[in-house]
Amino acid sequence: MTHSNGTAKPGPGTAGRPSPAPKPGNRPKPGEPHPSPAAMKSAGSTTEHPHPVVVPTTTDPSKWGRVDDDGTAWVKTSDGERIVGSWQAGNAAEGLAHFGRRFDDLATEVALLEARLAAGTDARKTKTAALALAETLPTAAVIGDIEGLAARLRAIAEHSEEAAAHAKEEKERTRHEHTERKEALAAEAEQIAAESTQWKAAGDRLREILDEWKTIRGVDRKVDDALWRRYSKAREAFNRRRGAHFAELDRERAAAKTRKEELCVRAEELSGSTDWPATAAVFRELLVEWKNAGRAPREADEALWRRFKSAQDVFFAARNAAASERDAEFADNATAKEELLAGYEPLIDPDSDLEGARTALRDLQERWDAVGKVPRERMHDLEGRLRALEKRVRQAADAQWRRTDPEALARAAQFRERVAQFEEQAAKAEAAGKTRDAEKALEQARQWREWAEAAEGAVSNL
Structure with a gap:
């Protein structure tokens, strides 16, 4: 059909302008964890939609119809040709292209419906739209594979229920996953409330749990409320325990x-x-x-x-000052003691004159005590030199006493007497022909002789 000015007039079922492409129904919301590519691939391989999407392309209308020289437009169907309109706005080729573009618009609408069905968008609405569009095809003023579009629309209608069930199953799966995640978060919050003493880290984690909680949607209302009460109760318990801890800490710090x-x-x-x-x-x-x-x-x-x-610091500074003053006073004492040591060290020679060394040492000790204290840093050196002199005299006196020890001399004489006794016994045994007894007595005499010599040597070496 044409308008009075000669342009093509749309027939019944003319397709309108294509609507925008539907948004994917499974896109994650902000804050939700995005699935990995491997997970998406795995999900796609196991949940492939039964009705594939046909991407619309520009068709060749000359395969499906014609426009006569007088402007009459025809479309081919399995039942034969039928008139779809009249073209008066140009030549036949332009008219054929015009009706082909109108068919492409219809094909685009069908593809959009297929995309909606594949994406899981409301299957019932998609079915209603497909049936309504299918009713317009017998009278559509287009040139193209109308029967192919009709078959695609029937497939959409047939699979819409299956798609609805698939969408429902997907929704239930998502609800189950989200429910499990909230249960895990609630359990973690309860564990933190009962056990954690890392107050800052635990408080931060509870806030992170809350932030993640807000991004999880689609959980059954009653279940969601129950899980929220668990989380809220755990958070309140943690806050009470943390408050009690810091209150006790405040009391301890006040006491400190x-x-x-x-x-x-x-x-x-x-x-x-x-x-x-x-x-x-x-x-x-x-x-x-x-x-x-x-x-x-x-x-x-x-x-x-x-x-x-x-x-x-006040006390120890005063003590150090007093010690410094005292050490200054004691410096002269150290000089005096050095002079005493220098004068007496040559005089105290117990190896040549023990009694003279003893007398000189007593005189040194009396004068030493009369001098008084010396600085602490000089005390070890000076006292060490005095102790060395005292040690020499003491060792010489001990050695002299051991040389004149009556007990040591008597012990050596006793050993000699035993030697003589055993030698006499050996001689008697030898005279009596008791060779074995004689050897035994001589062996004992030899042992006692060694002991006697050792005792006499100890006395003579002192």
Whole structure:
């Protein structure tokens, strides 16, 4: 049919402008984990849609119809040719292309329906649209494979129920996965609430669980509410336990602060003491108590430590100053003791004159004590030299005593008497012809002779 101006007039069932392509129904929402390519490939291989999508292409209308020179447009069908319209806006080739494009528009609509069905979009609506479009085909003013479009529309209608069941199954699978994930998150939150003492890390993890929770959709309402109550209860339990922990920590820190304030007062009282050894020992005890008191609130703890250390520094600075002053006084004493040692060391020679060495040592010791103390760094050296002299004299006296020891001399004489006795016994045995007894007596005499010689040698070497 044509308008009065000669342009082609659409017949019944003319296809309209194609609608935008439908959005994929399984695209993950923001924040949801995206499936891996391998998982998508695996899912696609096991859930392939029964009705494949045919990508529309530009067809050749000359295979399916013609336009006469007078403008009459014909389409070929299995029942023969039928008139679909009239073309008066140009030559026959332009008219054929016009009706071919109208067929391509219809084919595009069918392809969109197939895409919707394959994507799982509302199958019932897709079926209704396919049936409505199929009703227009017998009177459509197009030139193309109308019967092929009709077959595709029938396939869409036939598979729509199957697609609806498939979409439902997919929805149930997704709901099950999401439910399992929320159950796992709720269980993890409950474990954190019951066991964790890593307060910051656990608190951060609970917030991460909440963020992920918000991205999980499609869970049954009642199940979702029950799982949410589990998570919420676990989070509240964790917060109560964490609050109780920090409240107890605050109490402990307050007690530590009080104790450290007392230690500061005690340290300040001792800072002016001049009883150096005893007060130094008390400060060491106070430091041990300070460490055992625990931590006070941070700012207070640092201020109290500065206060305690300041009092401690005052005492030890005064002690060091007093020790330095005393050491300066003792420097002259060290010089005097060096002079004493230099004068007496040549005089004390116990190997040549033991009694003279003893007398000189006693005189040195008396004068040594009268000089007094020396600086600490000189004490070891000077006292070591004095001890060396005392040791020489003592060793010489011990050696002299051992040389004149009556017991040692008597012991050597007894050994000699035993030698003589056994030699006499050997002679008698030999005279009596008792050779074996004689040998035995001589062996014993030899042993006692060795002991006697050893005893006499010990006395003579001293």
